[in-house]
Amino acid sequence: MAKDPRLRKEPKKPKPKTCCICSTKFSPFLSTQKTCSVPCAVIYGKRAEAKKQAKAEAASAKEGREQWRERKANLKPLKHWEDMTQRVVNDYITKGRDVDEPCISCGTYETVQWEAGHYRSRGAASHLRYNEDNIHKQCHRCNAELSSNAIPYRAALVLKIGLERVEALENNNAPHRYTREELDGMRATYRAKLRASKKLSEAA
Structure with a gap:
């Protein structure tokens, strides 16, 4: 049965608006209309x-x-990006991964400044400068004044990561020249790891 046309609803008229130019009140023809004239x-x-x-x-x-x-x-030279990356990795070691640990060499919990000390120095093994097994939290005295205090460093490192990994570091002499792309990726990775580490520490 056909519906009575008299029962059809009249379309709703757009609500009155204020002109966005002159602020005059007007009745728009279309709902998208913004001006009065x-x-x-x-x-x-x-x-x-x-x-x-x-x-x-x-x-x-x-x-x-x-x-x-x-x-x-x-x-900028590649060294600039290497140094920038080293700072980010060092921050992760001292403020993230090892934040609650003592100096790897002497075991102190007090120092004028915490530093990221390399077991094998960057000068002797630049290819290991970002290797996490090769970097651990150290006090300023052991790292700077005692040139990493290597003998107790090694003893503590064996206890921390195991003799096999320590010997792998000592025998790793394959040279590697980092590219700008590698360094950019490493900075992003270690910034993310530091943020994640801090969140875990705050949640604990």
């Missing part, structure tokens, strides 16, 4: 176009700044 619509269109242009210019300027920073970064 053609002159106001022209002004609105010009303002919208100006905003669009400003946004495009800001995006272009940002892209230019990023390209400039990238060009500047590419001019």
Whole structure:
């Protein structure tokens, strides 16, 4: 049976609005209408176009700044990125993984400054400079004044990671030259590991 056309509902009229240009109250023809008249619509269109242009210019300027920073970064020597990466790895060792441990060499819990001490020095084994088995928390005296205090360092290291891994470090003489891409990836990895370590410490 066909429905009585008289029972059909009238479409809802859009609610009254305030013109975004002149603030006049008006009854829009469409729900998306923002202005009360053609002159106001022209002004609105010009303002919208100006905003669009400003946004495009800001995006272009940002892209230019990023390209400039990238060009500047590419001019820096590899050593700059190696040192930056070493700082991030060292922070993870002293403030993350080993934060609650004493000095690996002398066992003290007090120092003027905690440092990340290498079992095999960076000068003698640069390929192991970021190897976690080769880096452990040390007091300033053992690391700087006693040149890593190697004999007790080794004894404690055997207890900590096992003789097999210590000997693997001692026998690892394969040279390796780190690339910028490797270093960038390592910094991101160790920043994430430090954040995760701190969250675990806070939750404990």
